[in-house]
Amino acid sequence: MAKNNSPHKTTARNHRQSRTKFTEDQLNILIKAFNQTPYPGDATKEKLALEINTEESRIQIWFQNRRARHQVQKRSKPEKHLEASQDQDHPEEKIHGRADRRCRTSYTSSQLHTLITAFTKNPYPGINSREQLAKEIGVPESRVQIWFQNRRSRFYVQKKGELDEPLEQK
DNA sequence: TTGCTAACCTAATCACCTC
DNA sequence: GAGGTGATTAGGTTAGCAA
Numbered sequence: 001m002a003k004n005n006s007p008h009k010t011t012a013r014n015h016r017q018s019r020t021k022f023t024e025d026q027l028n029i030l031i032k033a034f035n036q037t038p039y040p041g042d043a044t045k046e047k048l049a050l051e052i053n054t055e056e057s058r059i060q061i062w063f064q065n066r067r068a069r070h071q072v073q074k075r076s077k078p079e080k081h082l083e084a085s086q087d088q089d090h091p092e093e094k095i096h097g098r099a100d101r102r103c104r105t106s107y108t109s110s111q112l113h114t115l116i117t118a119f120t121k122n123p124y125p126g127i128n129s130r131e132q133l134a135k136e137i138g139v140p141e142s143r144v145q146i147w148f149q150n151r152r153s154r155f156y157v158q159k160k161g162e163l164d165e166p167l168e169q170k
Numbered sequence: 171t172t173g174c175t176a177a178c179c180t181a182a183t184c185a186c187c188t189c
Numbered sequence: 190g191a192g193g194t195g196a197t198t199a200g201g202t203t204a205g206c207a208a
Contacts, residue, residue, distance in 0.1 A: 016176090016177060016178075016203090016204075016205090017176085017177065017178090018176095018177095018205090019175085019176055019177070019204085019205055019206075020176060020177085021176090021206090022176090039197090039198090042196095058176085058177095060197090061176065061177065061178085062175095062176075064177095064197095064198080064199085064200095065175065065176065065177085066175095067198085067199080068199070068200065068201085069174090069175080071199080071200080072200095101184090101185075101186095101195095101196060101197075102195090102196065102197090104185080104186060104187080104194085104195050104196075105195065105196090106187090106194095106195085107194095107195090124179095127177095143195085143196095145178090146195070146196065146197090147194095147195075149178095149179080149180080150194065150195065150196085151194095152179090152180080153180065153181065153182090154193090154194080156180080156181090157181090
């Protein structure tokens with residue numbers, strides 16, 4: 001599936017967010033939460049963020065990575081997994097998680113104008129640019145990151161469509 | 171140098187809103 | 190319903206850091 005084959009991938013990593021180092025206590029809390037549900041809802045993520053004093057976006061990333069590693073381990077050792085897992089695939093949590101989605105952010109035309117202008121200058125803003133943009137339009141940095149992800153995706157799909165068009169006409 | 175893992179990416183999909 | 194778009198997911202890559 002996803003490959004980092006973008007021509008922008010070098011600029012994308014100019015300014016990453018600095019690596020978070022979770023303490024043992026923080027990890028214990030996260031692992032416990034993961035065992036309860038690998039698909040926490042927005043409220044749970046907020047609660048965890050407060051509990052371990054970090055940003056909600058860090059919680060989201062941690063759960064993403066944890067699920068990924070969990071899947072890899074499951075494939076390599078189907079009978080015996082991570083220490084963290086009681087593991088029944090938690091389908092019900094997944095459904096519950098969806099019910100507890102973050103509220104949809106609706107951007108004003110001026111916010112969108114700012115974002116689009118930034119996107120045309122650089123579709124892969126680093127952490128500093130994202131934070132600056134977030135401050136400027138008054139939304140969390142994580143929302144700016146999501147907006148750029150979606151924008152890039154749809155931009156590539158659109159471009160691909162434009163390239164395919166002449167072939168279809170033939 | 172290597173293994174682990176946070177940060178980040180794309181692609182697909184879901185969910186909600188507007189027309 | 191269709192189209193647009195924000196949110197979430199899986200699964201892959203990149204890069205920082207400890208051993």
